[in-house]
Amino acid sequence: MALKQHLSQKLEQRLSPQQIQLMKLLQVPTMELDQRIKQEIEENPALEEGNDESEDDFDAQDDFEGEDEFGNDDVDFDISDYFDDDTPDYKTQVNNHSRDDEERVIPLSGEQSFQERMMDQLTLVDLDDTQFLIADVLIGNLDDSGYLNREVEAIVDDLAFSMNVMVTEEEVEAVLKVIQELDPAGVGARDLQECLILQINRKQDGDITKFTAKKILEDHFEEFTKKHYTQIQKKLEIEEEDLKEAIDEIIKLNPKPGGSMKEAAKNMQQIIPDFMVTEFEGKLELTINGRNAPELRLSKGYENMLRSYSEGAKTSKSDKEALQFVKQKLEGAKWFIDAIKQRQNTLLLTMTAIMEYQREFFLTGDETQLRPMILxxxxDTVGLDISTISRVANSKYVQTNYGIFPLKYFFSESLSTDSGEEVSTREVKKILSDAIEGEEKRKPLTDEKLADLLNEKGYNIARRTIAKYREQLNIPVARLRKEL
Known part of the structure; x- marks a missing residue:
């Protein structure tokens, strides 16, 4: 078959570099935008912070080859001051990453880990070399909650095969008891029951309530987890009030002792609202965080440099490459400034539509006033693509008179009532949580009774849907909500 050449014309839709840059900027929150701008200023010397007071700003889209388009400005510029040879530095830089690649780095924590804090305590305990090695292996096998999830026999095998240390299970058990005496109380336990018993033992001071709590954990733990309080009361032959005090003592214990140290060492994340909605005399006012509207401008020095080069003879190769470099940097700076302005306009346009759509909520703060709303x-309201709205709603927050909310909070599905009215599922969840909060804790409402309650209010909802909403609200089943 002979090879043939032919011309064809077809229409394709491709994203320009500016559109890709805008999409990436849309989805970053305020704090990340700050870092992104600083990074761009470091990488592009033609971009500067501050107001551009000149009205005849430099237009990066102009044709830079014409000499008559620039004014006469005597600026002395010697290329030898910036380049050591005929090859510019930017020609020797290597970058094997695509412009669209996102740089992902692993943050390094300056805080001590849970295991490191345990080892610091271990240095204060009188142990010989073998015991210290056993303790090191045991602490290394603790999970984030502070539990030892491996069998002692497996620890013995690890020491024998990987470290050539021969020990018995009794020796490992003895060192484990030493670890269980370290802080926080309950660390080194092999299950929840042992963890709670270790903690209640430290609180034993002759108090009858704590003694009763210990007996419940040691002898009636299964009944306690299933909340069979009547059986426990009969077996221990105690009054209901005594049982209630003992259970209150158990509830104060920490089921994840290792997690408490982990939480203490973790830095709290600070939320910077991207928008602020205020209400004054029945009118809503929307403002955008000033960090989302930074003042950026093109470098005058680079503009003058480009004028100087364009007016010169450009006889050498280095002059032409330098002109192209300056032109490229100015174009990049102009694109970035335009993308930031488009980001600001898109954010304002989208948030304004959300504010008007959920106007009743922003005026009252009542969650039941939220209307069903999807992307x-x-x-459709703002005339943008759904993916653009999704990027705007991603990781953005709005400050209101009733607290700070993520934008995703205002999006919810709809549910039909008996009258045919469309209501937000968030409204149903609010009624559900209020009903559970006001229930009699001795006889909590089952999912079936909750469904009947909502049906009486006019919400067509099945029992399995109640169970789904309850799980989304992190509310346990009725049996586990039972209290004395």
Whole structure:
């Protein structure tokens, strides 16, 4: 078959570099935008912070080859001051990453880990070399909650095969008891029951309530987990009030002792709202965080440099490459400034539509006033694509008179009532949580009774849907909500 050449013309839709840059900027929150701008200023010397007071700003889209388009400005510029040879530095830089690649780095924590804090305590205990080695292996096998999830026999095998240390299970058990005496109380336990017993033992001071709590954990733990309080009361032959005090003492214990140290060492994340909605005399006012609207400008020095080069003879190869480099940097700076302005406009446009759509909520703060709203509703209102609205709603927060909310909070599915009215599922969840909060704790409402309660209020909802909403609200089943 002979090879043939032919011309063809077809229409394709491709994203320009500017569109890709705008999409990436849309989805970053305020704090990340700050870092992104600083990074761009470091990488592009033609971009500067501050107001551009000149009205005839430099337009990066102009044709830079014409000499008559620039004014006469005597600026002395010697290329030898910036380049050591005929090959510019930017020609020797290597970058094997695509422009679209996102740089992902692993943050390093300056805080001590849970295991490191345990080892610091271990140095204060009188142990011989073998015992210290056993303790090191045991602490290394503790999970984030502070539990030892491996069998002692497996620890013995590890020491024998990987470290050539021959020990017995009794020796490992003895060192484990030493670890269990370290802080926090309950660390080194092999299950929840042992963890709680270790903690209650430290609180034993002759108090009858704590003694009763210990007996419940040691002898009636299964009944306690299933909340069979009547059986426990009969077996221990105690009054209901005594049982209630003992259970209150158990509830104070920490089921994840290792997690408490982990939480203490973790830095708290600070939320910077991207928008602020305020209400004054029945009118809503929307403002955007000033960090989302930074003042950026093109470098005057680079503009003048480009004028100087364009007016020169450009006879040498280095002059032409330098002109192309300056032109490229100015174009990049102009694109970035335009992308930041488009980001600001898109954020304001989208948030304004959300504010108007959920106007009653922003005026009252009542969660039941939230209307059903999906991404398509806002996309149709503002005339943008659904993916653009999704990027705007991602990791963005709004400050209101009733607290700070993520934008995703205002999006919810709809549910039909008996009258045919469409209500937000968030409204149903609020009624559900209020009903559970006001229930009699001795006889909590089952999912079936909750479904009947909502049906009486006019919400067509099945029992399995109640169970789904309850799980989304992190509310346990009725049996586990039972209290004395």
């Amino acid at each position: 398509k509703d806002i996309a």
